[in-house]
Amino acid sequence: MLKLTGAARKIPRRVAPRDDIGLGAVPLSELLPGTLGMLILKTLTLGAMHGYGIAQHLQQLSQDVLQVEEGSLYPALQRMQLKGWVSSEWGQTPTKRRARYYKLTPLGKKQLVQEVADFDRLLVAIQRIMGTA
16 A cells, blocks of 8 residues: 655546656646647747648648647637737738638747657657657
8 A cells, every 4th residue: 555645645547647758747638738738839839820830831741640629729829818828919811811820929939948848758758658668
């Protein structure tokens, strides 16, 4: 039987303690949304884009491996806007349609650096596991 003492007792059951690579255990349901956020932030480093443009960019660069659906993209953009990572304003597309254009904020640039560092640590951890399998 494992007995937890001190701070370890206060850890919720769904979340594991931090490991030696510095990345806290992430529930599977949080992994993909976090990755989508990182990819959106990276895409917006190219400049302001509307949602469809972001989705198209990700799909094209990934050679159709990543297909972002509206049901995932727009809630992620809204969350990032609430956190101050992106800003938005209405504009006109090249086809003369009205669309909301999203732009990376300075806070979003800092967040992207953190997201990439966390993702890199996750990849290292996965590579360690796969190397021993």
